[in-house]
Amino acid sequence: xxxxxxxxxxxxxxxxxxxxxxxxxxxxxxxxxxxxxxxxxxxxxxxxxxxxxxxxxxxxxxxxxxxxxxxxxxxxxxxxxxxxxxxxxxxxxxxxxxxxxxxxxxxxxxx
Amino acid sequence: xxxxxxxxxxxxxxxxxxxxxxxxxxxxxxxxxxxxxxxxxxxxxxxxxxxxxxxxxxxxxxxxxxxxxxxxxxxxxxxxxxxxxxxxxxxxxxxxxxxxxxxxxxxxxxxxxxxxxxxxxxxxxxxxxxxxxxxxxxxxxxxxxxxxxxxxxx
Numbered sequence: 001x002x003x004x005x006x007x008x009x010x011x012x013x014x015x016x017x018x019x020x021x022x023x024x025x026x027x028x029x030x031x032x033x034x035x036x037x038x039x040x041x042x043x044x045x046x047x048x049x050x051x052x053x054x055x056x057x058x059x060x061x062x063x064x065x066x067x068x069x070x071x072x073x074x075x076x077x078x079x080x081x082x083x084x085x086x087x088x089x090x091x092x093x094x095x096x097x098x099x100x101x102x103x104x105x106x107x108x109x110x111x
Numbered sequence: 112x113x114x115x116x117x118x119x120x121x122x123x124x125x126x127x128x129x130x131x132x133x134x135x136x137x138x139x140x141x142x143x144x145x146x147x148x149x150x151x152x153x154x155x156x157x158x159x160x161x162x163x164x165x166x167x168x169x170x171x172x173x174x175x176x177x178x179x180x181x182x183x184x185x186x187x188x189x190x191x192x193x194x195x196x197x198x199x200x201x202x203x204x205x206x207x208x209x210x211x212x213x214x215x216x217x218x219x220x221x222x223x224x225x226x227x228x229x230x231x232x233x234x235x236x237x238x239x240x241x242x243x244x245x246x247x248x249x250x251x252x253x254x255x256x257x258x259x260x261x262x263x264x265x
Contacts, residue, residue, distance in 0.1 A: 007154070007157065010154075010157055010184070010185045010186060011157060011160055011161070013185055013221070014157070014160075014161045014164075014182070014183065014184045014185065015161075015164060017183050017221055018161070018164065018165060018168060018182060018183070021183075021229070022168070024229050025169075028229075028232055028233050028236050029173065029236060030169060030171060030173070031168075031169030031170055031206065032168050032169045033169050034167050034168045034169050035168060037167055037168070038164060038167060038168045041164060041167070066221055066222070068185055069185075070185060070188075070220070072188070077222070094153070094154075108185055108186070109153075110153060110186070110188050
């Protein structure tokens, strides 16, 4: 597991949010004709993610809407449970993929 | 959203009087660079990738020389707006094919406690639809003037 996997997951979630908000954008008058191109980019990105990790992302997304959540002040901002200090020390570099022991969401350190 | 809340997302450090960029990608990179410098982004490339992908969805050049590149990314803590000008204009694939002179860049996290991202975007579009506001913004030289002009939209 390397840094690129976590970056890919964050980028994938950014794309998923973009796709979800397309309707709201159209109402404001923004062009969204490239939706199929964006979906193709999503597919390309998913191929870069290890299959078990991608499956976990999709499962979490179905359950929680957002699969990857930020960590701030040692707290998972998905379930607001304080994370163990040992996890925060390792996780801060955003090199490996860690999940919240309480809610299972994938963690991304913002601090 | 009231005026106070609307303008709270702008910051003097994110007021770029003259962009050096000559292309859309360069403009996005330059503005994200300023954002990163002043707001300490953990991974500015994730923001940049997101903004470029948003442009692939459809250009955010709304015509009349204005663009509003925008989007949400997990790699940002809170919503920010940067304002930038280009005297020469930047080819931007805008709705009217005209070069862009004024850029409002909006970046927001996926979750905001007050859910202001789309209402903010809507209010900004509304303000920029007014020809008088656009004309004033084209002449705007400092942050205080920018805020004064935006006040006219409330």
